[in-house]
Amino acid sequence: MKPLTIQLYLLIFIFTSCASPETAEQATTDSPHVSNTIKLDKVKMENAGILTGTITRKVMGASLTVNGVVDVPPQNLVSVSFPPGGYLHSTRLMPGMRVRKGEVIAEMEDPGLVQLQQDYLVARARLTYLEREFARQQTLNAEKVSADKVFEQVRSDYDGQRAIVSAFSEKLRMIGIKPEELSPERLSRRVSLRSPINGFVSKVHVNIGKYVQPTDVLFELINPDDIHAALSIFEKDLSKVAIGQKVSISFVDEPEKSYEGEVILVNRNVDEDRMAIAHCHFKSQPAQLLPGMFLNARIHVRETEVPALPESAVVRFEQREYVFLETAPGVFDMKVIKTGEREDGMLEIIEGFQALEGRKVVTQNAYSLLGALKNKSEEE
8 A cells, every 4th residue: 555545544533533523513413403392381381371281082973075066856846827828917016025915916817718718718618408308308308208319418518617617716725816706797807816835925027917828837936935945965975974973064145144944855876966865954044044055064974972172282283283281380382183073162183193193282372382393493
């Protein structure tokens, strides 16, 4: 080995041997590090409003957040038409108006209405004649005065006329005319159209003076007694939803207010968007409900007892969640946890709660400790 090489190795050995332990320790201290422990005296704790407590067990429910609309079943949505057809003479209905069952909602008129009443009265008069004739021929036939053929013909005419009168009576009742109150002196070219339900007006499809066909819909009425929420459930969440589960519902115009409901039906048919519908009844029906209104809901899919802490005990820093565990009087360690459901100001602790059981945890003003810890780390 050359002398120059030997001298170089000797210099490196001497330099390394003479490096002090303090220098090595300083190099370790200068590496990036943030302390997770902070110590406060009694005065500082009181000034910061620090309070401690222990982790508790609370019955909480896992929830499923969904969207939906206000809906009514088909039997509560009524389309009002006028079977004979005719002209709309008058109406005062507007969408949103309340109506009562039996209340006059429109007046219709048409020459055909007069003809119908006339046909009924003529048929009823002929029925009266045939009824008497039938009774007379029945007596004569019993006494063998008239032939059986004559009696059978009269009975046939009488039965046929009864059917005609009955048919006219039903047609009159369909348009709101009581046939038993009809007489030649009380013919009318107008009839009143009455509401078949208690509810409110959803749509008005006609205007005064318009002629409507028998198949035309004049008004759409809604019976609000069975109005409910139709919630859209993703296919992957469908197995979590069941009849009887509690639901908290809020509306776009009142996001801070919640209405309680209950799942009454789950449609297992999945549409092209991979969604199914769950129907939910309101326990206390909001007054402002209208079909088609958008809503937000939380379905409480399960209830179980879980470890929980107040929301004020949990701090969030650099995309992680922490609590401060008191390891000695006035000494707090920041521990990583993970939270789950939130309910009534409490948070479910789903990870890290084993280390907190039976020990004191900061439950109020935990962010004050986080701020003090960060300031301490910056000063160091």
